[in-house]
Amino acid sequence: ETGVTQTPRHLVMGMTNKKSLKCEQHLGHNAMYWYKQSAKKPLELMFVYSLEERVENNSVPSRFSPECPNSSHLFLHLHTLQPEDSALYLCASSLSGATNEKLFFGSGTQLSVL
Amino acid sequence: GESVGLHLPTLSVQEGDNSIINCAYSNSASDYFIWYKQESGKGPQFIIDIRSNMDKRQGQRVTVLLNKTVKHLSLQIAATQPGDSAVYFCAESRAAGGSYIPTFGRGTSLIVHP
Secondary structure: OOOEEEEOOEEEEOOOOEEEEEEEEOOOOOEEEEEEEOOOOOOEEEEEEEOOEEEEEOOOOOOEEEEEEEOOEEEEEEEOOOHHHOEEEEEEEEOOOOOOOOOEEOOOEEEEEO | OOOEEEOOOEEEEEOOOOEEEEEEEOOOOOOEEEEEEEOOOOOOEEEEEEEOOOOEEEOOOEEEEEEOOOOEEEEEEOOOOHHHOEEEEEEEEEEEOOEEEEEEOOOEEEEEEO
């Protein structure tokens, strides 16, 4: 148990659906991240929130929309996805500004787009 | 541009042997490096980190070596156990918006044979 919880663990959706991924951290951290993990590719950073403000947005398509209502919760809203968006979506948190800033990851949401 | 990568995609070792996993990075300005371990069905988990003002750091059964001259990072696992079987990622971190944001390598799959 890492203190970072992601729901759902698995999600199957059609290209016209709208769904949301949820992440919650109980570690008192103030930075949260979304990463995409595809087979045979490095983890791709999608979004970073530090102190509830988005500080990084790596040219992610607009069909992915993040939301960070507070420092403990992070959402990824999905709409009109493509089959190539099928991947494991990982949430992580960290203590921003710490001298040894390591990320704590959730177990991920395995997304399949049909 | 930045790139962090691993020399070998798969490493097979016998239980009890020492394992060495290598990583190359290209951004000489990177000053913080981390190794993560990802077991099947889980998110990456922090193992050990090192700052650029050090060339070696030891943990429990793990040692990280940093060679800034050739921009090379390695993870040594002593007396490898079946529970060490996982994918190992190196990451270099850079500061952004007050946070250190890691860029991950491709990953090496470590297989430990009993």
